[in-house]
Amino acid sequence: MADIAILETRERVLAGILLTGAAYLLFSTQDASIKLLVVGMSVWQIMFFRSIAILGACAAIGGRQLFADTMRSPIVRPMLVRSAFTLAAWLCYYNAARSLQLAELTTVYYAAPIIVTVLSVFLLGEKVPMLRWLAVLIGFAGVFVACDPTHLGLSVPVLLVLAAAFLWGIAIVLLRKTALAECSMIQLLLNNFYFLLFSAVP
Template sequence: MADIAILETRERVLAGILFTGAAYFLFSTQDASIKLLVVGMSVWQIMFFRSITILVACTAIGGRRLLADTARSPIVRPMFVRSAFTLAAWLCYYNAARSLQLAELTTVYYAAPIIVTVLSVIMLGEKVPMLRWLAVLIGFAGVFVACDPTHLGLSVPVLLVLAAALLWGIAVVLLRKTAMQERTMIQLILNNFYFLVFSAVPALFLWQAPNQEQLLLLLSVGALGGVAQYMLFEGMKRAPVSIVAPFEYTSLVWAFALGFLIWGDVPRREVFLGAALIVAAGLLIIGSEHFRKRL
């Protein structure tokens, strides 16, 4: 029985890693779409449209029963707090997107997994083995090598991204707490309902009628954001925060790929070295977790 329990735990953690990795790929694609949109549209309007799209989809899937269960959920208040931190991180990050390249934006932001790992110890009491700390540091080293963010300086956009990293780190740790208490669809409803409420008034004041291209991008942001949130919530249910946090580094690889495809940014040699370090960090976590569960 003990062997079966260990096997189930290991499979659960690996499933959490897969869900989280897929979520960050979708988030990266969403970020590229939003970077295209913020050139001519406010962040508030994008957030409002994304929230509406996700809520309509959830309601179509779950119907009235899902809405009734959401209203009675015990995590209504905790999700409000978590959503407030996420909203603040969103605003900082995407306002900085107007001034930074996608790769630069992603690089500076990757203080977040280290913050998450530290907070998982302080706020959740998780025990983080040395190999996992090593993986976090290797991943961050990969980000640093790939982008060399030191030339960016401490401009306002860079400070906004650093603030976003701290706020998102807190939000992820709070998400781990709520993820264990409620169904994913209910968390999805609450998260986007709060975003809708927060963004409604400024979005209406700053509203600009989207053209056909912008409308398609807005719909894609809603679809990508909704599926990514669902996968992230599911991943958090299956694996400790300190395990899945470094997999956020994989977004850098996608950021460079999308930057090349959309804006023609050609990666330097250092990018490939950095990407290799990031992949090594992820494999180190998977391998150490597999070995630890077998002992």
């Protein structure tokens, strides 16, 4: 029984790694699209229509039952806080995309996983093994070298990307909390509903 439990745990971890890899692939595709869109559209417009598209997809997949379940969800209020951090991260990131090349943008943003690891200790009380801290430090050194700070400088767009990485890190930590309480579709629906509200007025 113990062997079966270990095997199931490994399979879940492997599935999590594969899904995370697929997510980053899709995020990279989105980044390239955003780089093209910010040339002719405001960030608020992009966020508004992005939210409508995702809400439409949620409605097509989940139907009325998804909306009914969302209304009764215990994470309606916590998701508002998480959505605010996520939106702030996207706004910083999208505005920085106007000035930085895509390679520079994504390289600086790779600081986000490092920030998430540090925040997981302080905000979630998770224990990070020494080997993982070593990997984080190597990752940070890699980001520092790839950014080439002597060439890139400390401009406003660079600071915006760093702010986006920090805000995204907080949002991911909050995601860890809400993910245990509700299914992904309800989180996605709430997140983009709040995005729609936030971006509708501007």
